[in-house]
Structure formats: structure tokens, C-alpha cells
Amino acid sequence: MPSKSTDVWVTGIGLMSAAGEGTAAHLAFFDDPGRGPLVDEAGFAPYPVHRMAEIDMTRQIPKKSDLKQMETWQRIGVYAAGLALADAGIAQNPELLSRTHLVVAAGSGERDAAVDAKVLDTIAALGDTQFSAKEILPTALRPTLFLAQLSNLLAGNISIVHNVTASSRTFMGEEMAGLSAVENAVRRISAGQTELVLVGGALNAERKDLLLGYELGRNLWPHPYAPVWNRNDQGGGFIPGSAGAFLVLEARPHAEARGVRAYARIDAVVTDRAERNESGDIRASLSQLFTRIAGNVAPTPIGVLSGASGVQGPTEEEQAFLGDLGARDFTPAVRAFGSRLGHTVEAQFPVGLALAALALGRGRYFASADNDAVEQPLKTPLQRVLVTGVGHWRGEGLALLGPVDGGRIG
Amino acid sequence: MSAELRDRRGRPVVVVTGMGLVTPLGWGAAANWSRLIAGESGINSITRFPTMGLKTTIAGTIQSQTGAPYSAFALALEIAEAAADEAVRQSGIGVTGRFPGPLFIATPPSELEWPQLARLVAADGGVADPGDDGGYQRLLAAARSRRFDDLRPHAAFASIADAVQTRFGTIGEPLSICTACASGASTIQMAMETLRRGEAEAALCIGTDATVHPEGLVRFSLLSALTTRNDPPEKASRPFAKSRDGFVIAEGAGAVVVETLEHARARGAKPLGVVLGAGEKADCYHRTRSKPDGSAIIGAMQKALADADISAGAIDHVNAHGTSTPENDKMEDLALRHVLGERVRDVPVTSNKSQVGHTLIAAGAVEAVISLLTMREGVIPPTINHDDPDPDLALDVVANTARRASVRTILSNSFGFGGQNVCLVLAAEPS
Numbered sequence: 001m002p003s004k005s006t007d008v009w010v011t012g013i014g015l016m017s018a019a020g021e022g023t024a025a026h027l028a029f030f031d032d033p034g035r036g037p038l039v040d041e042a043g044f045a046p047y048p049v050h051r052m053a054e055i056d057m058t059r060q061i062p063k064k065s066d067l068k069q070m071e072t073w074q075r076i077g078v079y080a081a082g083l084a085l086a087d088a089g090i091a092q093n094p095e096l097l098s099r100t101h102l103v104v105a106a107g108s109g110e111r112d113a114a115v116d117a118k119v120l121d122t123i124a125a126l127g128d129t130q131f132s133a134k135e136i137l138p139t140a141l142r143p144t145l146f147l148a149q150l151s152n153l154l155a156g157n158i159s160i161v162h163n164v165t166a167s168s169r170t171f172m173g174e175e176m177a178g179l180s181a182v183e184n185a186v187r188r189i190s191a192g193q194t195e196l197v198l199v200g201g202a203l204n205a206e207r208k209d210l211l212l213g214y215e216l217g218r219n220l221w222p223h224p225y226a227p228v229w230n231r232n233d234q235g236g237g238f239i240p241g242s243a244g245a246f247l248v249l250e251a252r253p254h255a256e257a258r259g260v261r262a263y264a265r266i267d268a269v270v271t272d273r274a275e276r277n278e279s280g281d282i283r284a285s286l287s288q289l290f291t292r293i294a295g296n297v298a299p300t301p302i303g304v305l306s307g308a309s310g311v312q313g314p315t316e317e318e319q320a321f322l323g324d325l326g327a328r329d330f331t332p333a334v335r336a337f338g339s340r341l342g343h344t345v346e347a348q349f350p351v352g353l354a355l356a357a358l359a360l361g362r363g364r365y366f367a368s369a370d371n372d373a374v375e376q377p378l379k380t381p382l383q384r385v386l387v388t389g390v391g392h393w394r395g396e397g398l399a400l401l402g403p404v405d406g407g408r409i410g
Numbered sequence: 411m412s413a414e415l416r417d418r419r420g421r422p423v424v425v426v427t428g429m430g431l432v433t434p435l436g437w438g439a440a441a442n443w444s445r446l447i448a449g450e451s452g453i454n455s456i457t458r459f460p461t462m463g464l465k466t467t468i469a470g471t472i473q474s475q476t477g478a479p480y481s482a483f484a485l486a487l488e489i490a491e492a493a494a495d496e497a498v499r500q501s502g503i504g505v506t507g508r509f510p511g512p513l514f515i516a517t518p519p520s521e522l523e524w525p526q527l528a529r530l531v532a533a534d535g536g537v538a539d540p541g542d543d544g545g546y547q548r549l550l551a552a553a554r555s556r557r558f559d560d561l562r563p564h565a566a567f568a569s570i571a572d573a574v575q576t577r578f579g580t581i582g583e584p585l586s587i588c589t590a591c592a593s594g595a596s597t598i599q600m601a602m603e604t605l606r607r608g609e610a611e612a613a614l615c616i617g618t619d620a621t622v623h624p625e626g627l628v629r630f631s632l633l634s635a636l637t638t639r640n641d642p643p644e645k646a647s648r649p650f651a652k653s654r655d656g657f658v659i660a661e662g663a664g665a666v667v668v669e670t671l672e673h674a675r676a677r678g679a680k681p682l683g684v685v686l687g688a689g690e691k692a693d694c695y696h697r698t699r700s701k702p703d704g705s706a707i708i709g710a711m712q713k714a715l716a717d718a719d720i721s722a723g724a725i726d727h728v729n730a731h732g733t734s735t736p737e738n739d740k741m742e743d744l745a746l747r748h749v750l751g752e753r754v755r756d757v758p759v760t761s762n763k764s765q766v767g768h769t770l771i772a773a774g775a776v777e778a779v780i781s782l783l784t785m786r787e788g789v790i791p792p793t794i795n796h797d798d799p800d801p802d803l804a805l806d807v808v809a810n811t812a813r814r815a816s817v818r819t820i821l822s823n824s825f826g827f828g829g830q831n832v833c834l835v836l837a838a839e840p841s
């Protein structure tokens with residue numbers, strides 16, 4: 001890393017999930033461990049899914065023509081991006097928007113189940129894949145649907161709806177997409193390349209085509225709800241959750257010059273990708289990452305917002321790594337936010353950063369459930385939050401956040 | 411560090427030390443180059459699947475060398491590895507299986523294709539229940555049988571990046587990038603930035619795409635983006651011609667090894683060219699069209715020049731995005747008039763897509779490799795099928811036959827659906 005680096009501040013948060021929309025709704029939800037889980041066990045049985053709260057999309061996406069061009073995952077992302085821009089005081093400010101760089105973590109869009117049904121029935125009846133696809137697709141597919149499937153069109157729609165135009169980058173690769181996006185944004189600001197970045201991701205979990213992709217390879221939890229730490233006896237798996245999470249990251253001097261208060265400071269974001277050939281690879285990877293960022297930090301009890309998915313191997317190894325933190329005198333107060341909101345894949349790391357910034361912005365951590373063996377109370381004032389991002393099949397990342405004097409939420 | 415290892419702004423100079431290319435014209439940079447300067451076309455009638463009834467029946471396809479059955483995942487991976495292997499070998503960097511830097515890769519969408527969905531359907535043999543939207547309950551039941559877990563890589567976005575990383579042993583998290591048809595250029599831009607920030611000394615950049623399948627074709631067809639001029643196939647891609655009516659989908663992979671000049675010199679590697687700068691600007695006008703005033707693509711070009719720290723007067727040649735759609739070529743001409751000014755009539759412009767077709771996600775990387783070859787060989791590959799120049803365009807198109815030219819600095823343009831525009835400035839190797 002360069003020797004002279006610029007502080008990276010979180011100056012805007014846009015968050016929406018099963019818990020509702022906005023910062024206050026999420027603080028209230030995480031302050032009340034007795035509430036929830038907000039999970040639908042019937043709609044996609046045997047898979048529980050955390051559905052998005054009822055939200056009027058026109059509040060951030062007023063034009064019908066824009067809404068029509070998007071599928072749900074894009075609407076969620078565009079909406080959350082709009083919340084973050086408004087929260088940071090950038091929305092409707094053409095001068096700032098033209099200098100705001102966009103970094104998005106994306107999967108891809110949604111298939112039209114009705115079209116797929118027609119093709120699949122013909123395939124079953126005639127046994128000819130190519131013929132039926134060719135006969136049906138040209139009449140049944142909508143051009144707009146293809147645009148809704150393109151990974152980079154979440155970013156494209158954010159540019160169109162909110163006029164964010166400095167640059168636009170989309171990263172892919174399941175949870176690694178979120179790690180890459182946040183890391184790219186932070187590095188560019190630290191190095192003085194840019195001053196303003198809107199970064200985040202979105203997931204619409206309420207899709208059978210998405211469930212199919214993840215059921216292949218057995219990544220989903222096919223049983224009644226259980227918290228992520230309590231799934232190993234039955235083979236583990238993740239419960240998908242719909243969410244949109246965007247953050248406005250800003251160079252400290254830029255934020256100070258325009259007089260905005262920050263939620264938190266991002267001190268470090270580090271990522272890696274273990275081969276995962278042997279048990280212990282993930283734990284070792286996380287341990288090395290932590291060593292890279294903990295060098296200048298005095299050991300102290302630390303808030304850990306874990307993005308653990310519940311998929312067995314990675315979740316067990318992350319738990320072991322978190323146990324190791326205690327031995328390194330960083331007593332962790334762990335909160336697996338995926339237990340409450342579901343696993344949001346590409347959006348998971350941004351969701352974790354948003355929650356960490358919220359907690360630091362008001363100077364108080366989230367409560368733990370009284371009877372929880374893993375998630376212990378934080379016994380000291382909140383000083384730092386570690387966010388973990390362990391991909392359900394690949395990728396490991398950590399972010400370390402600290403407070404900003406005169407935090408955003410008093 | 412000696413002065414020449416840094417640019418005028420004190421940033422490390424980033425050079426290319428290895429290149430690899432697979433396109434419908436052939437496997438390997440040399441095979442491609444000889445056919446490029448001969449003015450040949452890689453576009454053919456599609457034989458991979460029956461096209462009867464489709465409006466567009468041509469494409470630039472690549473035949474697998476392993477004989478594996480086609481899937482976008484398998485073929486995109488095969489050609490990415492072939493291009494990367496060529497680039498890594500040429501650069502002589504690292505040792506086999508241990509590349510000393512990160513991977514930046516642009517890959518096509520990960521999705522289950524119809525033949526794969528058909529396998530899941532056949533597993534059950536039944537017909538969808540009424541009310542089972544899309545028959546997905548049936549597919550999920552088949553997936554739960556665990557007999558189809560081999561399909562998982564087709565649906566995982568990180569799978570191509572992950573396989574490439576495992577093979578070449580790149581360091582850290584692989585970065586999978588999607589800026590649509592600008593993606594290939596984005597990989598080089600982001601690698602350049604990483605090296606300038608001092609986070610790595612070398613990087614492997616790859617763009618790959620292999621999505622000539624029925625749904626891929628139908629999707630672009632529905633956007634009215636494809637030419638329907640099917641006969642003869644080699645005449646269909648006509649960038650900057652009056653009769654252009656859409657692009658031709660093609661498959662391809664381009665790879666470059668980039669490293670700091672300091673790193674290359676220290677290990678005695680020969681630089682093949684310099685990544686002088688890059689610029690990007692997002693459009694907020696329309697999902698598939700540029701702002702009518704061209705301001706976003708103009709902005710991307712100007713930001714690339716500014717980042718390269720040169721004036722437009724230093725550009726010797728433009729490797730155009732030049733898709734052969736009426737819209738793109740008109741807007742690119744408009745933007746180049748603005749950026750190059752009077753020189754627009756004198757700076758040779760070519761579109762490799764006339765010969766290769768539009769390799770979509772890979773295009774920016776494929777065209778960066780061809781740009782580097784252009785400077786090394788002192789020959790600009792032609793824009794073929796330029797029989798009827800569009801009289802409304804001002805560009806000096808390298809029409810139909812290759813042109814000898816001393817080229818030191820190239821602007822390479824890539825514009826994507828979704829309004830993502832990336833321009834690279836590439837220069838000849840440092841003297």
C-alpha cells in the first residue's frame with residue numbers, strides 16, 4: 001500500500017432487506033434480537049427464504065418506464081443506491097453525481113419462468129432442446145428481460161435513474177463480487193485516485209432459478225429455519241435473503257470540505273482466495289488476512305459482524321478462526337447478520353459494512369441473544385468492528401472499521 | 411529508481427510483456443495476425459445448432475480443440491486458458507503454475523443452458539404441474555438428487571476465474587469484471603491501476619466469451635443489434651459502411667501479461683508495448699444507446715488521453731469499437747470528430763470486428779492485443795467490407811486492405827450496453 005494514504009469515510013448508507021428500508025429500521029431490528037427471523041418457510045419449500053419487506057419502489061424509481069426495464073434484483077439495487085445517495089447528500093446534486101464513481105457487486109438477472117416452462121414442456125414432450133428453444137424464445141422473450149439479466153445493467157440502471165456517471169464497474173463471483181467491489185472502492189480512495197464512490201450490491205432471493213443454481217452442489221439449507229451457527233448437524237447450507245446494500249465512501253478531506261458527518265472510517269479491506277483443498281485452508285487464510293490488518297491495532301475486545309453463510313465447511317472454519325481471535329486477545333463479540341437477514345451472496349459484504357458503520361456511527365454495538373452460545377455481549381465500549389466475508393465456495397475477506405469523531409448518529 | 415521507470419507524474423510505467431489470442435480467425439497471435447493483414451473474415455454460417463427460422467444465422471464461432479461438447483462455460487474457459495498460456499509463455503514470467511500477480515478476468519454470464527436444463531427435465535421424465543412456475547419445482551427436485559452437481563460450475567459466476575487461477579497460480583482474489591462489451595478493456599485498466607498503486611508488480615488480464623448459442627443469439631436479435639445479412643457471412647460485418655445493419659456475434663479470448671517496466675527490466679523481459687493510460691465514463695442516457703451528444707464516449711476518450719498525459723495530437727491510430735451497428739458507428743464518428751478535431755480525416759481508424767465479429771465481453775482484450783501487434787508490425791489490419799463508405803462519416807477508415815504505417819500510439823475504444831465506456835491508450839515499446 002502507498003505510504004501516504006487518504007482516510008476512507010462512510011458518509012452514506014442505503015439498506016433494504018426483510019427488516020425494512022433505511023438505517024433506523026435496521027438499527028431497531030438488530031437492537032432487538034428477539035425479533036424475527038423474518039423468514040418464509042412455505043413459499044419456496046423446502047427452502048426457507050428471507051423475503052424483501054414491502055417497499056414502494058416508486059419512491060426511489062419514480063418513472064414507470066424505468067421500472068418496466070428492470071427485474072426485481074435491479075430495482076432493489078437501484079432503490080438502495082438511491083437511499084445511499086440521499087443519505088450522503090449527493091442525490092440531485094449534478095456536480096457531485098458527475099464525480100461519483102460506481103462500483104457494483106452483481107450476479108445476474110432473473111429468468112422468465114413462464115417462458116422457461118414452455119420450452120421445458122416442449123423439451124420433455126419432443127426431446128429436442130434446440131428446436132424448442134428456437135421456436136419459442138423469439139416470440140416469448142422480451143428484449144427488456146435480456147437487459148434485466150445482464151450483470152452490468154444494475155450499474156447501468158443506477159447511472160440512468162440516479163445520474164451517477166464518473167465511472168462504472170461491476171464485479172462478479174458470488175460473495176467475492178462484494179469483496180472485490182468494496183476493496184476496489186477503498187483502494188482507489190486511499191490512493192487518491194477518486195474522492196467519491198457509491199459501492200454495493202443487491203440480491204433478489206425470491207427466485208426459483210436462483211435457488212436451482214445454488215441447489216446444484218448443495219449449497220442451500222433445506223430445513224426449517226436455524227441460525228447459521230446451528231446448521232452443521234444437518235449438513236449446513238445457506239438461507240437466501242433479499243437485500244440491497246449500498247454505501248457512499250468518501251475521501252476524508254472531501255467529506256470535511258463539504259461538511260458532512262461520517263458514520264465510520266474504513267481502516268482496511270483485505271481479501272484472498274484459498275484453494276480450499278484441505279480442511280483448515282479457510283481458517284489459515286482468514287488468520288493471515290487478520291495478521292495483515294491487525295498489526296497496528298492494540299488487542300481489545302472487538303465487534304465482529306460475521307457474514308457466515310451457514311454452508312458447513314466455510315462456516316465451521318470461520319467459527320474456528322473467530323475462536324482464535326480470543327487467543328490473540330481480540331475477544332470477539334460475534335453477530336452473524338445472515339442469521340437475521342439471510343445470506344445475500346453478492347450483497348453480503350456490503351450489508352456487513354453498512355451494519356458496522358451504523359453501529360460505529362452511534363457508538364454502540366448490537367445486542368446479543370441472551371441464550372446464544374456463540375454470540376456473546378461486547379463487554380467494553382465499541383471501538384472497532386471487524387466484518388468477515390467468507391464465500392460459500394470461494395473467497396475470503398475482512399474489513400476493519402473504526403469510529404469518526406462526532407459520529408453521524410448522536 | 412531511474413527516471414524512465416516512472417512517467418512524468420511519477421507513476422510506475424506499465425508495460426505488456428506477453429500476449430495471447432484466440433478468435434474465429436485462429437488460435438494464437440501469429441495465426442490471427444497473418445489472416446488479419448490478409449483481410450480475411452472469421453464469420454461463418456452457424457453449424458453448432460440448427461438455425462432454421464432464426465433471423466440471424468451467422469456468427470464467428472470457435473471449434474473446441476478438445477472435442478468437448480459445447481457449453482459457454484467450457485469453451486470460454488478453454489480459449490481463456492489458451493490465450494493466457496500463450497501470453498504467459500511469451501512473457502516468460504514466473505514458473506509454471508505460479509504467476510507472480512493477480513488475475514483480472516472478464517467472462518460471459520454464468521447460466522444453465524437448454525441442453526443442461528433438459529438433462530434435469532429428463533431426470534424426472536414428467537411434465538410440469540400446473541402452477542409450478544416454469545417447472546422449477548421439478549428441476550429443483552432433480553437437483554436435490556445430487557446427480558447433477560457437475561452442472562454447478564455453469565451457474566457459478568466465479569467458476570471460470572477460479573479455474574484459470576488454479577491453472578496459472580495467480581495471487582490473491584481473482585477479479586471477475588463485467589462492464590458488458592467494455593469488459594476486456596476494463597481488465598487492462600484495472601490491472602494498470604493496481605500496478606500504479608504499487609499493490610502488485612505484474613498481473614494477468616483476460617477477456618473471454620463464447621456465447622454463440624440459441625438464447626444468446628435470440629437475445630441480441632430481439633434488441634435489434636444483430637445484422638440479418640446472412641449471405642454471404644463474410645460480408646456481414648461492415649463497420650462504418652453505409653449498408654451496415656448490425657453486428658455479428660463472435661467468440662474469442664485475448665490475454666495480456668502486464669507488469670511494471672521496472673519488474674520487466676529486472677528480469678530481462680522485453681516489453682511489447684506500454685499501457686499509457688485508460689479512461690472511463692458512464693452514460694446515463696439509455697440502456698443500449700449513447701447520449702445523442704456523445705458526451706459519455708467523448709468523456710471516456712478524453713479521460714484516457716488525460717490519464718496517459720498526452721494530447722489528442724499524439725494519437726496515430728484508432729482501434730475503433732466499430733461494431734457495425736448504425737448507432738454505434740455514427741456515435742463513434744461523432745465522438746472522434748470532437749476528440750481529434752481536424753485530424754479526424756487523417757488518423758487511420760480500423761475495426762477488427764469487420765473480420766473477427768464482435769467478441770462481446772472479450773472484445774476489449776482481443777482488440778488490445780491486435781493494437782499491440784499493429785504497432786510492432788507497422789501494419790494496420792483493414793476494415794473489410796468497406797465497399798460503400800458512409801458519406802456522413804468523417805473517419806479515415808483503413809478500407810479493405812491492410813495499410814503500412816508507423817504507429818506509436820493507439821486509442822482503443824470499447825463501449826458497452828448499460829453505458830459503460832472504456833478507452834485505452836497503448837503505446838509502442840519504450841526505446
